Amino acid sequence: MFVDRSKIQVKAGDGGKGCESFYQRRPMRYPIRDGGDGGKGGDVIVKAASNVHTLLDFRYRQHFKAESGKHGSSNLKKGKNGKDCLLLVPPGTIIRDAANNHIIRDLDKIDEQVIVVKGGKGGIGNNKKKITIPECPGQEMTLLLELKLIADIGLIGYPNAGKSSFLNAVSGAKSKVAAFPFSTIKPVLGVLKSKLSDSHVTIADIPGIVEGAHQGKGLGIEFLRHIERTKVLLFVIDMAGTDQRNPLEDYANLLQELQHYDRRLLKKPQIIALNKMDVPEAEANLKEFKHNKKKADVFEISCKSKKGIEKLADALLTMFSENSG
Ligand SMILES: Nc1nc2c(ncn2[C@@H]2O[C@H](COP(=O)(O)OP(=O)(O)OP(=O)(O)O)[C@@H](O)[C@H]2O)c(=O)[nH]1
Ligand SMILES: [Mg+2]
Known part of the structure; x- marks a missing residue:
């Protein structure tokens, strides 16, 4: 508990x-x-x-x-x-x-x-x-x-984007994964360990955020307090466009909700994980995303096929050590 x-x-x-x-x-x-x-x-x-x-x-x-x-x-x-x-x-x-x-x-x-x-x-x-x-x-x-949890990395994303799946894939955590929104209702911490050295980073999985969360929609934004102290924000974007949503809009909405909570959150280094790349619809969404966010640091991953997971995990370990000074 x-x-x-x-x-x-x-x-x-x-x-x-x-x-x-x-x-x-x-x-x-x-x-x-x-x-x-x-x-x-x-x-x-x-x-x-x-x-x-x-x-x-x-x-x-x-x-x-x-x-x-x-x-x-x-x-x-x-x-x-x-x-x-x-x-x-x-x-x-x-x-x-x-x-x-x-x-x-x-x-x-x-x-x-x-x-x-x-x-x-x-x-x-x-x-x-x-x-x-x-x-x-x-x-x-x-x-x-x-x-407030003190983690190195905080996961931000819509419900069902695959945040818990990612945490479980890279750490020993057993955050609840399910095909319905808000399967995570309490923050969960996981530890990502480097295979090459004894460095490690802690990752906080929090409930999903939806547009209007600052007005109390979904589970609201109160869980954002758990990522206030994280050093890096990892956005997990659902590239399958579940529920007719558009990944670009999802990302923009997430930024907006963070800003409503505390604009200082947006000053933290960000990494974007484009998840569910195994789904056929993801390709078209990827093109659009990359076209509009040319400067963003993006990683294409699939928590299902595990493609790209290791590369992202390595980047997080490196980025964390760069930002931990
Ligand atoms: N096809 C596919 N499905 C995925 C992938 N990653 C996660 N899923 C599925 O997406 C659903 C939601 O995954 P979760 O990890 O629970 O998502 P979440 O972001 O933690 O969701 P909340 O806790 O509700 O905010 C589950 O049915 C997962 O099996 C992926 O890379 N590809
Ligand atoms: Mg979850």
Whole structure:
């Protein structure tokens, strides 16, 4: 299961109470104030850990609380600080304040961490002033955790174009392939390994995108967030022209949808895989495509006959190493 969003409630520890205490021994004429301060409440910290890969744990538990500070006591004894509560998330997790959707932190580096709610200050005992100063409560907040896959290459294409077929052909992934649109409904990651060296690239397969996806058509464009961080975009175009569609228009529409989502996506290096070249109709479509997109970096492939797959896989490995610097 791939969990990519979770809502959790976090509460930092309250400060411990400051103590009111007096000490008097003969022959002292007046008592001395000796109430100790309360300890600070623990913080809730979210940290990106390399050995965590999903947000699955947060499906089973949504409430997290750090320890409160201990109360101060007589004889100037300060209460102990409460223990922090540490939550581990996968690198690539964005933390938002659920109340206003503002991003608190984008944890994209391993071991990066952020204090999401701060523990309350401990109360001040009566040792410094005549009266005790009350402790502060710990902050609380509802957080939205959102995981963006971090892959090197992102697959973009219409439903049924053959994205999952391609991913499965070049990697050990088992992304669902079927002859109906939207067979992929959750992002899938695969690893393409070089046969010549130990270099490899990760590829993210996401649900298909259709014209109008930015208005919510199909499964919408929300899955595009998974390719925001990819280094290269691989467009998979259905050259069979399924459902009377035209490959050139498909490509133009895909670009448009990307632009609607975030125009910075279009600045990424692109490779175009012209798939289903085994189908007879593909030849005519190929001519038209090449005529109109003379400068584009295109690869003719067939996931069915496997023609051109290895060449494209090699190009991706090379291109990735060129863009990974
Ligand atoms: N003839 C032919 N069929 C292909 C080729 N590649 C994929 N297909 C078929 O096209 C259909 C869709 O393939 P998928 O890999 O599921 O397509 P997808 O782009 O992942 O589709 P969604 O997940 O729905 O977006 C399946 O029936 C595949 O067998 C190809 O090169 N030639
Ligand atoms: Mg698919």
